[in-house]
Amino acid sequence: MPINIPNDLPAKDILESEKIFAIAASDASRQDIRPLRLIILNLMPKKIETETQILRLISKSPLQVVIDFLMVRSHESKNTSSDHLLKFYEFFDQVKDRYYDGMIITGAPVEHLAYEDVDYWQELTEIMDWSRSHVYSTLHICWGAQAALYHHYHIPKRLLPEKVFGIYPQRLCDEYDFLTNGFDEIHDTPHSRHTAIDEEALRQVRQLAVLSRSDTIGSNIIVTKDYRQIFLMGHFEYGKETLAQEYWRDVRLGKPIQIPYRYFPDDDPNKEPILTWRSHANLLYRNWLNYVYQMTPYAIETIELIQEPIGTSGKDAHGYAHAFRK
Structure with a gap:
């Protein structure tokens, strides 16, 4: 089943060129089902690029999904036209009375700042608190994941000596977990970040479980025991050329930047990179949407009645997630 997005959203033509069909709202309304409702809080500067990357993964689900886009009012976007934002995005006060099956909070290039120094931090925390009662499951990406872990669980971040x-x-911590069902025991994930969470602080939060991790860069996929909150430290949504574009951007600007790890063949930036994470990215988003579809109440407004308070006991963060489901 295709995703339901506005006909003139720039991502629509790109997805259709990749043989990914996006259904028109008029056609979707004739289908006698309740589609999943998702909202994407897009904090990235190049919003159209991020929209396309995320919609590409959402579209691989067999479910019909209706997408809303959200932006913060307390920050002015300088890399996306105001016409695009006014046409396709809404502010929090316009959506706060709605309920959603799922939400995605993207990363943002502000990791060099303390959380409280980010100009939209207060608004973001209000949205994250709202998501606990108005969204069944929220998926946080990179800085969005670090920010949510800090806000909800007081897990600090630390500046890395060298960019990941x-x-x-x-490596999977539990090969039978629902969210990573179908994953190989080893799976690739793109990363692009200067900070990391405090792993020791993470281990102290008994409600959180790590589903995959690396011995060199730490935890990768983190979840609450009920999957109401999911934290992705990397960028499964990245396209084949995204890291190359970041690399050459910094080279042109004269910034110190290392060649991306295990990305260019023979570490030669003049060679075309090989896409090695697409199947796992598709599986992750498909598993997430399938879980949300099966667990969200049909009367979506009753979500707030089933929220679980932060701090309930579970296994240690380094334990196996399946221990939560006896």
């Missing part, structure tokens, strides 16, 4: 930049192999 490239394609890093991750």
Whole structure:
């Protein structure tokens, strides 16, 4: 079943050129089902590129999904036209009375700042608190994941001596977990970040479980025991050329940047990179949407009645997630 997005959203033509069909709202309304409702809080500067990357993964589900886009009012986007934002995005006060099956909070290039120094931090925390009662499951990406872990669980971040930049192999902590069902025991994930969470602080939060991790760069996929919150430290949504574009951007700007790890063949940036994470990215988003579809109440407004308070006991963060489901 295709995703339901506006006909003139720039991502629509790109997806259709890749043989990914996006259904028109008029056609979707004739289908006698309740589609999943998702909202994407897009904090990335190049919003159209991020929209396309995320919609590409959402579209691989057999479910019909209706997408809303959200932006913060307290920050002015300088890399996306105001016409695009006004046409396709809404502010929090316009959506706060709605309920959603799922939400995605993207990363943002503000990791060099303390969380409280980010100009939209107060608004973001209000949205994250709202998501606990108005969204069944929220998926956080990279800085969005670090910010949510800090806000909800007081897990701090630390500045890394060298940027984590490239394609890093991750090992599953539980090969039978629902969210990573179908994953190989080792799976690649793109990373591009200057900070990491405090792993020792993570281990102290008994409600959180790590589903995959790397011995060199730490935890990769983190979840609450009920999957109401999912934290992705990397960028499964990245396209084949995304890291190359980041690399050459920094080279042109004269910034110190290392060649992305395990990305270019023979570490030669003049060679075309090989896409090695697509199947796992598709599986992750498909598993997430399938779980949300099966678990969200049909009367979506009753979500707030089943929220689980932060701090309930579970296994240690380094334990196996399946221990939560006796």
